[in-house]
Amino acid sequence: MTSLVRRSWDRVSLYLPVLLMGLLALGTWWLVRNAPVPQTPAAARAPTHEPDxxxxxxxxxxxxxxxxxxxxxxxxxxxxxxxxxxxxxxxxxxxxxxxxxxxxxxxxxxxxxxxxxxxxxxxxxxxxxxxxxxxxxxxxxxxxxxxxxxxxxxxxxxxxxxxxxxxxxxxxxxxxxxxxxxxxxxxxxxxxxxxxxxxxxxxx
Known part of the structure; x- marks a missing residue:
């Protein structure tokens, strides 16, 4: 039983770095998706013929x-x-x-x-x-x-x-x-x- 658990853990440990990389990529994508968008500077308004x-x-x-x-x-x-x-x-x-x-x-x-x-x-x-x-x-x-x-x-x-x-x-x-x-x-x-x-x- 102990050897079975050990073999199972060895198999899981082989894929653990891949799983961690996947989780990291997913977290990065979520942060980028939900990060606030920087406001673009408003274009300079053309002067209008209005009294100041x-x-x-x-x-x-x-x-x-x-x-x-x-x-x-x-x-x-x-x-x-x-x-x-x-x-x-x-x-x-x-x-x-x-x-x-x-x-x-x-x-x-x-x-x-x-x-x-x-x-x-x-x-x-x-x-x-x-x-x-x-x-x-x-x-x-x-x-x-x-x-x-x-x-x-x-x-x-x-x-x-x-x-x-x-x-x-x-x-x-x-x-x-x-x-x-x-x-x-x-x-x-x-x-x-x-x-x-x-x-x-x-x-x-």
Missing amino acids: YFMKVFSVKTFDGAGRLHSEVQGRMARHYPDTDTLEIDQAHMRSVSPEGRVTVATANRALSNADGSEVQLFGDAVVTRQAMRVGGRALPRLEFQGEFLHAWTNDERVRSHLPVTLIRGNDRFTADSMEYDNLDQVLQLRGRVRGMLMPAPAR
């Missing part, structure tokens, strides 16, 4: 290095869009002062401005006005542009529109289907149906 902050009934001023007022923006509501870094303003009122002291005021039902306010698009009852001033002893009359759309570059002192506009210079008045004005080069281009009314200069 708002301003209500606001006024923002900027100043130059000498502390002089450079620009002021007011409005009823403003929305900043991070994907384009633009500011959309309802009931916009903007004022800029050039280094020479030329004051330009722009108003509209809605405005779209770039980050530094150097480029502004005006929509609905848009008006851009350069106040009268004297340069080198020469009087420059008040200059005003009116239209449903005006595109202004404040630093370059340019105004453009592909829609009908009205230009008022002092007492003179012009209308056109489109316009481009460069104040620094003193060049005005009126296109399409152009009409003008020139008033005589006041007697001295």
